[in-house]
Amino acid sequence: MARVSNTVRIREALENAIVNGRFAPGARLDPAKLAEEFECSRTPIRDALQQLEASGLVRVHSKQGTFVSEWNVEELAERFEAMAEIEAICARLAARRITREELAELEARHEACRQLADEERIDDYYAENSAFHACIYHATHNGFIAKEAMRLHAMLQPYRRIQLQVRNRVKRSFDEHQAVVTAIRNGDDAAAAKAMRDHVLVQGDRFHDLLAALRSDAPHGPV
Amino acid sequence: MARVSNTVRIREALENAIVNGRFAPGARLDPAKLAEEFECSRTPIRDALQQLEASGLVRVHSKQGTFVSEWNVEELAERFEAMAEIEAICARLAARRITREELAELEARHEACRQLADEERIDDYYAENSAFHACIYHATHNGFIAKEAMRLHAMLQPYRRIQLQVRNRVKRSFDEHQAVVTAIRNGDDAAAAKAMRDHVLVQGDRFHDLLAALRSDAPHGPV
DNA sequence: TGCTGGTTTGTTGTATACAACAGAATGAGG
DNA sequence: CCTCATTCTGTTGTATACAACAAACCAGCA
Known part of the structure; x- marks a missing residue:
């Protein structure tokens, strides 16, 4: 090189x-x-x-x-919505086009996530999670869309990082991944799209919860 | 400013x-x-x-x-696919969120397109067509998605330009717009998404046809 | 003739100096 | 004590010169 x-x-x-x-x-x-x-x-x-x-x-x-870059809640919501839609597209295309080898790798990544989730190694889960998503981008067999997805993913990464530390989030995230993997394996493009969109949107929502909690730590309510 | x-x-x-x-x-x-x-x-x-x-x-x-930038057929196909998906998202969101005022403007743009199509003023139609699509981006009420859509649109513009000169393309393009507008007015998000995706994909296909025609313009068959 | 080596040329990559500008700090005047 | 104009400071925007590099070219040789 x-x-x-x-x-x-x-x-x-x-x-x-x-x-x-x-x-x-x-x-x-x-x-x-x-x-x-x-x-x-x-x-x-x-x-x-x-x-x-x-x-x-x-x-x-x-x-x-x-x-x-630092975004307010509204801007973040817009970006999470965009991410959800793009990821849904990727999942849909992947469900239709993924090869045997790519599916094997996806499931391997998924299994690695399970391990890390069980062991509660949040930082490592966080990295493997990115690889899992990247696998799906790749399986679209559309280099342009994959690249755009990677860019958006990187943009949101700093926020996702905070977000994953919410209680029980890792475990739930894994369960949502399971739904996506199953749909892709079955070639059910609509289900894959829906599962992925929900997965990302819930991240946005949870993030919103987290922000709200952090913000109201002075006046009232449990921290 | x-x-x-x-x-x-x-x-x-x-x-x-x-x-x-x-x-x-x-x-x-x-x-x-x-x-x-x-x-x-x-x-x-x-x-x-x-x-x-x-x-x-x-x-x-x-x-x-x-x-x-100059793309080969494969790269162009990837970009048209991406554009189709993004536009479909925009149409879907717009169908759910468009305001009365925005709908009025959209229909005005659409009507302007009809005029220009009838008069076969291709260059002007081409400009108004962009405005029509921009209207829909705006009606998503998601600034981030709208901006990304604009970027992609600009990227493909040089190719769309060539493409619109295909015979009868302008008239058909207008008819497809009609389907999108109707779906958005009815608030039917799924139909809007589908109509829009088809509209853009057919552009990609037609473009492919055009390329093929141009390439074999010298004699028929092998050079 | 065909190949190989150095040389030339065009291009971008980088360094540095300076200009222009926006906001903060400061001072005088009321 | 407050207000407003002025100066000051830090930052980016721009110009220019030079270095490094890759491809093209050409001459010399087998």
């Missing part, structure tokens, strides 16, 4: 840092500091940040600074 | 130029020439081109040049 340019190296590093929570939503990204950290000038940093802005991960306020 | 930066001015100008066909798919975009044309240095040109690459309109081959 050809040596990658500094710009893409930095972009990928920042992408990971944001997705893994090192930079939280709303955090400021200082070009000068980053230039120092990556041992280069501000130009490739600038390019990388612009690319990240295009993909929706960061936002640059002119003359004010560059920040990790 | 605040004065926009050179970069976004150039990006929008190039976007229009590509969408309107001034730069055909595959055409080379020379930064130096563009810098001269827009009376600025290469930096904002470069930024604009990078943004266009992120949105999928152009493609930069390292050390070789920057070109207007």
Whole structure:
């Protein structure tokens, strides 16, 4: 493989840092500091940040600074709705087009999720969960849709991360995956779409619950 | 409104130029020439081109040049499929959420399309057609989905342009729109989704036909 | 003639300096 | 003490120069 340019190296590093929570939503990204950290000038940093802005991960306020994207409840709801619909499409196409090998891999990923859920290794489950979804994107046999799905997935990852720590969420998430896998194995595209849409939408709802709980921790109600 | 930066001015100008066909798919975009044309240095040109690459309109081959995106039949089919699914989502959501005012505007646009179709003013129909679709995106009341739909729409515009010149296509396109409008007015989300998906998919198919015809235009059969 | 090696040329990648701008801090005047 | 104009500071936007690289080209040789 050809040596990658500094710009893409930095972009990928920042992408990971944001997705893994090192930079939280709303955090400021200082070009000068980053230039120092990556041992280069501000130009490739600038390019990388612009690319990240295009993909929706960061936002640059002119003359004010560059920040990790942070959305209000409404914007988040919009994105979760979009994600649910895209994932539903993927599930539907996958149910029709998945190959034997791809199905085997999907079920292997699913089984790995079961293990991690049982052992309550949340961080690892979180990673394997992404792989599970990526499997389905791939099985659409539509590279363009798969790429778009990956992009949206990355965009929401920081929030999903918080969300998975809700009580019992991991176990339920696994059960919902089961429904999706079954529908895909049966080639039932409508059922697969519905199961997947519900799976993602419930994440959005749960996230909403979590936000509400966090916000009302002062006035009343149990924390 | 605040004065926009050179970069976004150039990006929008190039976007229009590509969408309107001034730069055909595959055409080379020379930064130096563009810098001269827009009376600025290469930096904002470069930024604009990078943004266009992120949105999928152009493609930069390292050390070789920057070109207007050009897709082979398979890639085009993938994109038309994606477009069909996204548009179907928009139609479905619009059928559930459209307001009285928005419905009125949609029907006005539709009526304008009828006029232009009757008068066989293809170029104008083409513009009004985009507005019609944009109306539906807007009526989803989901800004994020609407924006993504617009992006995809722009990406495919150069190809749709060619496609609309197929014989009788304009009239048929109008009829398909009619089905969508009716379903949305009735609040029948499933029917709206189906009508819209078919409408876009048939574009993809027709485009395929066109390509095939163009390719075998010299003599009939092997070159 | 065909191949191989170096050279040339065009392109992007990167560094750096400066200009322009928005918001914050500061000071004078009421 | 409050208000408003002014200055100041930090940030991005832009220009320009140079480096690095990949493909094309050409000459020399077998």
